[in-house]
Amino acid sequence: MNNKKIAWTTDLHLNFLRSQDLEKFINQVNKISADILFIGGDIAEAQNITHYLQKLEQSLDSKIYFVLGNHDFYNGSLLEVRKKVHKIANASDRLFFLDDIPYIELTKDVALVGHSSWADGRLGNYDKSQVMLNDYILIKEFKGLTKAQRLQKLHELGDDAAAQLKENIETALKHYNKLICLTHVPPFKESCWHEGKISDDNYLPHFTCKAVGDTIRSIMESRPDSYLTILCGHTHSSGKTKILKNLEVITGSAEYGQSKIQQMIYL
Ligand SMILES: [Fe+2]
């Protein structure tokens, strides 16, 4: 299983594309004949996420390994969207929802792990932050919560992502020395890019998952023989950060209405 050609994308927001631009994006991906398409979340919204995933599945030649982002739950619920995405991915031999999968072998030396993750409110200054994301208005589980209750929910979602990734990374490292981790939310302050700068204390609580960052950093500190690359998105601004000698984060950029390939990865 060597010589893999992978196209990494994130924050596609396909629901904002005109139909001719969606076709253009599909043709672009098919033209490079990638074996695998990575999608780092924010694919569409709750009412059309399965439609767009199935459209990609039917139109692309590549296998699709994906996680979800906060937008994928807009006008729906966390539980229901996960359930329906799980169902279509389970019934498909080309759609792979990484939250449901411990790890995937990419080559005999490299494996993929992934989780959608969620900003956990722990970095920056949540108490003083005036940021009111649409997440807190448009996603069922957040509706009607007080600011303190929202923080509890953010902690819970971040901790779930961290626990799942801890288990999956530790398992994958028993078999592979090189891992790629696909996720939506930047896991470190240093990787939370916004227009060439690091996000400020106002935005960091909503744009980073400290629980995931702490977990991955601690695993990689104990495994200097291994290397892990995190691919994330969510801030729509690109940047590359070296966290440890053996741990790097690449954050992808995005613009609504202009889905694109971030980077080709050749293994
Ligand atoms: Fe996005």
Ligand SMILES: [Fe+2]
């Ligand atoms: Fe996002």
